[in-house]
Amino acid sequence: MRAIQATVNLAALRHNLAVVRKFSPASKVLAVVKADAYGHGLLRASPGLEDADGFGVLRLSEALALRESGYSQTLLLLEGVFAADELIAAAAHGISIVVHNEQQVQMLEQAVPQLPHPLQVFLKMNSGMNRLGFKPNLFGAVVKRLKACPAVRPDIVLMTHFATADDERGIDLPLSVFQKTTQGLPYSISLANSATILRHPAAHYDWVRPGIMLYGASPVTGVAAAHYGLQPVMQFTSEVIAVQVLQAGETLGYGARFSAETETRVAVIACGYADGYPRHAPNGTPIAINGSISQTLGRVSMDMLFADITHLPEAGVGSEVELWGGLVPVDAVAEASGTVGYELLCAVAPRVPFKVVG
Numbered sequence: 001m002r003a004i005q006a007t008v009n010l011a012a013l014r015h016n017l018a019v020v021r022k023f024s025p026a027s028k029v030l031a032v033v034k035a036d037a038y039g040h041g042l043l044r045a046s047p048g049l050e051d052a053d054g055f056g057v058l059r060l061s062e063a064l065a066l067r068e069s070g071y072s073q074t075l076l077l078l079e080g081v082f083a084a085d086e087l088i089a090a091a092a093h094g095i096s097i098v099v100h101n102e103q104q105v106q107m108l109e110q111a112v113p114q115l116p117h118p119l120q121v122f123l124k125m126n127s128g129m130n131r132l133g134f135k136p137n138l139f140g141a142v143v144k145r146l147k148a149c150p151a152v153r154p155d156i157v158l159m160t161h162f163a164t165a166d167d168e169r170g171i172d173l174p175l176s177v178f179q180k181t182t183q184g185l186p187y188s189i190s191l192a193n194s195a196t197i198l199r200h201p202a203a204h205y206d207w208v209r210p211g212i213m214l215y216g217a218s219p220v221t222g223v224a225a226a227h228y229g230l231q232p233v234m235q236f237t238s239e240v241i242a243v244q245v246l247q248a249g250e251t252l253g254y255g256a257r258f259s260a261e262t263e264t265r266v267a268v269i270a271c272g273y274a275d276g277y278p279r280h281a282p283n284g285t286p287i288a289i290n291g292s293i294s295q296t297l298g299r300v301s302m303d304m305l306f307a308d309i310t311h312l313p314e315a316g317v318g319s320e321v322e323l324w325g326g327l328v329p330v331d332a333v334a335e336a337s338g339t340v341g342y343e344l345l346c347a348v349a350p351r352v353p354f355k356v357v358g
């Protein structure tokens with residue numbers, strides 16, 4: 001069998017959850033496990049997050065899977081429900097919902113007679129990102145309607161999401177819009193994603209919503225996850241399956257993108273873009289062979305990629321390769337490839353076997 005594997009470290013998840021609590025000691029933690037727990041596997045990763053106060057998912061099926069596995073915490077559908085039948089199922093299983101548009105408000109108002117229990121609503125404001133939520137000038141009226149709606153529990157949570165919490169523009173403007181609009185309303189508040197947790201303590205409030213930091217990657221480009229004390233949760237590994245020695249002038253792989261200037265020993269590794277490794281990784285992307293840092297060479301192909309082992313004479317067929325993990329941060333591979341750790345973690349392909357440790 002091919003040696004490629006992804007290992008999920010539950011101890012690292014528990015550690016990163018503790019880091020969230022250290023940054024945000026007074027807030028409840030809604031662990032965001034959408035996108036199959038950022039590619040780690042929802043039910044594989046959730047045992048490492050069982051101390052969270054709640055979980056945020058996208059689809060009703062994910063929330064139901066968590067309930068069926070015994071998680072009794074708050075479970076929040078981050079885009080809310082898409083049809084009335086989902087509303088009934090969410091109510092039956094005590095699943096909380098985001099309400100971000102008029103259609104969802106009407107669905108709640110019209111579902112009253114069929115609902116087994118009222119639901120907890122996280123009402124979303126569009127504070128400037130212009131993705132989901134009600135504009136500030138409409139927000140107060142929606143709060144009143146939800147307060148009057150028997151389908152809605154009294155413990156409404158007011159939320160918004162920031163577009164630039166990770167960069168120098170920060171959150172001052174949307175935060176002041178949110179604060180002004182919700183002033184005096186007697187409800188809990190939820191604003192903070194990972195970047196806000198790490199960089200903007202004034203916006204932590206009642207519920208924080210960490211995603212990427214739980215998995216040990218950084219939400220802030222150019223700042224390593226280790227700087228915040230985070231540990232990588234996923235280790236993506238494989239093996240060397242062939243060795244080629246290139247003479248000066250010989251080229252490597254599709255498109256002959258790498259050309260040897262001197263004699264170069266090249267490891268051929270069982271991992272390609274069909275496994276989720278980014279095809280855009282340039283020559284020189286960091287990779288570890290037998291525990292030593294090296295760099296990729298040539299174009300990533302569907303099932304294989306190349307690394308320089310000229311300086312690693314002991315490396316050969318069977319040597320262990322870390323694509324990303326504890327030696328090579330996923331963010332380093334992402335940065336070299338023009339993307340973010342989020343995308344690489346989510347893109348590990350279904351054909352890659354997973355293992356859980358810790």
Ligand SMILES: *Cc1c(COP(=O)(O)O)cnc(C)c1O
Pocket residue numbers: 032034078161192193194195209210211212213219
């Ligand atoms: C994905 C998401 C988060 C988590 O964001 P990270 O940057 O991964 O911490 C928080 N809140 C909402 C609404 C989200 O969609």
